[in-house]
Amino acid sequence: MARTLPGADWSIAAAMLQFPGTHDGVPVAELPSAVWRQQLEPVVEAGFSAVEIPTSWISIGDLPDPRVAELRAVLEDAGLEVPGISVVRRSVIHPERGEDNLALAHRTVDAAAALGVPIVCVGLHDELLDAQKQVTWFWTVPGAQRPTDPETYELAVRRYRELAEHASGVGIELSLELYEDTYLGSGKDGVRFLEDIGHPAVGLNPDVGNLVRQQRPIESWQETFALTLPHANYWHIKNYARLEDPSRDLVLTHPTSLELGIINYREMTQAAIAQGFNGAFVVEHYGGDGLSVGASNADYLRSILPARTTRETSETEK
């Protein structure tokens, strides 16, 4: 499809959504680095030169320093840049694990800095509920709902501000992921939450795929992007089909490719770049073979992105 590729110099990272955290019962983090290298080979073969490391694969904040060095060597050997670390489903306001999750986030910030990774992506969603694990698509049944008391909201603001201050001190940024039923559950809420944090080392991850897949009425994706793109510093990018029968209040969604879904990413990436976005894309895809769809999505992005402008400082990226 791609004919000319001015978009070739953007960082487009594979997601590792389909990669399990254990291998024959052993946590991946404890395996020899040769196995890490082997597990990354399909990412390389699929054509990627960048990958996001999620804590669900290897929690780099929990790795001893020598193993971080090993991971760095493996990534270099594979020719994979890491534009971001994602702290997956570890809410800093979880009623029981909130403090542990916050501590992990802090350790991850340090490890990211040690690994030379500029972004740590965090969010207020936590483990799926049992009911969500028992269905084909977890977003088709209700998940955990955000706390409505002002104290917890303030706690989230404070903890992220504190994390941002830490990140800023070691030269990296946070990106807050939009996610249903959290304080980041719409463009409007996300921007308000970001502004309440009010720290220059925090931006948004406009992962609008998380919102358009909800099988109920939603903020229009055009509106969500209009509100959030000015604040975007990192981008989990994915798309969905959305089938509706208004006469029955029925909405059904399904993961599809960036090109075939309802969001017009040609338009949204142009709008983002016009507003200064210069971050990395992470091509996520739920459903079958997420890595192959991700590779097709990367090809698609390269076919529509303009040439990337070099920026002097990361501050200008927001």
Added chain:
Amino acid sequence: MARTLPGADWSIAAAMLQFPGTHDGVPVAELPSAVWRQQLEPVVEAGFSAVEIPTSWISIGDLPDPRVAELRAVLEDAGLEVPGISVVRRSVIHPERGEDNLALAHRTVDAAAALGVPIVCVGLHDELLDAQKQVTWFWTVPGAQRPTDPETYELAVRRYRELAEHASGVGIELSLELYEDTYLGSGKDGVRFLEDIGHPAVGLNPDVGNLVRQQRPIESWQETFALTLPHANYWHIKNYARLEDPSRDLVLTHPTSLELGIINYREMTQAAIAQGFNGAFVVEHYGGDGLSVGASNADYLRSILPARTTRETSETEK
């Protein structure tokens, strides 16, 4: 996907469905031609050498002559052929705007001739209703219904016959677009309407995508094509997924690529060509990035179309 491309010499035009009619509040028609050129650049970069000009982007019938010349120069510079002009959502039997729309259609015929465009595509559908504009897919709620009185039907026949006579006089043809809930709302109705007009300068645009996306029982697409292909002189081509639960009388549809949708376009294009179709294809796609899907669809068409036979006169094309 394409390996050998005997289909390379067919005219496969981009649609401009996703192109707005204004730019920063100014009608595109009033912008400098350098902006027109700029807006067409993505079409060129997506690999197209042809484009359909819709009145929703620039209404060429309303352009002063010098600006038509400018447009021609822009198109030449971009290397874009224009196989057809589409008069979009301007029904010649609209209760209030019917006469204005007819006048516009006449002006468009003249402008098309001046621009060297062989087809003007028209239809009996008009502006979307408010309820249609408020949903994700406009075809999921009822739109305007065709008038049932014989007088209005006769008026439509007469106005199109008169328009055809005009078109014929300046060397071009009309193509009537199949569209739900109009006199062109099925293969059967479309052919009857065409025959009632009874003019050699009118053919059909078998835009069966408009019909298979209806979320209710439909004429089978095989039947619609069997009836309309013998009369086709221009082709808006698009495809849909169609999900059904007969036990609930439930139908949901979603735009998808030509290759993945329910209509077998390998078979339908062969049937069309066997019956003498030699017109242009316009690759339409609602939903996200219609231009990119259009480019993929153009690749698909080139991979399945046989070599085009050169025709001596346009009359033999029908």
Added chain:
Amino acid sequence: MARTLPGADWSIAAAMLQFPGTHDGVPVAELPSAVWRQQLEPVVEAGFSAVEIPTSWISIGDLPDPRVAELRAVLEDAGLEVPGISVVRRSVIHPERGEDNLALAHRTVDAAAALGVPIVCVGLHDELLDAQKQVTWFWTVPGAQRPTDPETYELAVRRYRELAEHASGVGIELSLELYEDTYLGSGKDGVRFLEDIGHPAVGLNPDVGNLVRQQRPIESWQETFALTLPHANYWHIKNYARLEDPSRDLVLTHPTSLELGIINYREMTQAAIAQGFNGAFVVEHYGGDGLSVGASNADYLRSILPARTTRETSETEK
């Protein structure tokens, strides 16, 4: 999408699902071989070097010997290998036609051997019911249900064992296709049925697409594959989108590409090969242009399959 193609040496055959059994009212089997060659040309042009011959196109068991030789010549001329013959919708336990169907299966085994084809694929599904023929997708209304009496089950076991013995004697194998509402209607049932037959010349065709498209609760595809892959000797491979609203007990499915459907074929093909699968893939697709989707699916498979290991004997393949 494919960048390096270690998977190039696998046998990936086109399906002929969309090919009719008659041409201008004449059975394809009775047409001159030049017409056969012509009908196969699109398969070649779509990039295939292998094709499955289904009885619904030409029933090779009913061809006179000289015509089998003609067919062989046509296939050689087209450069098409035939890794399998499929006996389509001819259940050997059909209440009226069971014996005839069994006789056909036996004749097909002999013809396959004569044609040098290593696999005959059979199944317990028969003609679609009228209600199934009247809907868009036949699997959205109930089809014939499997007999529940032990005698018929035993009859099926006996007839397949007898057919396997015959196949084994002429150097070929049978592959039993998973299919809803038959004794092969789930991984669990399929394996039990295979073990009850208990013959080394019979394996399974893990056509899990037939099962995931059911619009009701299903055995998870991961489970179906875990059970059946160890016994797979041939593979009809296809994928589906599956949309669900658990609150309404609603499931809708639609054919899609191998890459975009819910089954992760990257993972499943690796699991199969790790367990010794060395058979052929047949890329099936219902819906529009199955041949083009099949060609895209073949490209996808080649992009994810590892290099094929050469096996000494067919026995080691199971």
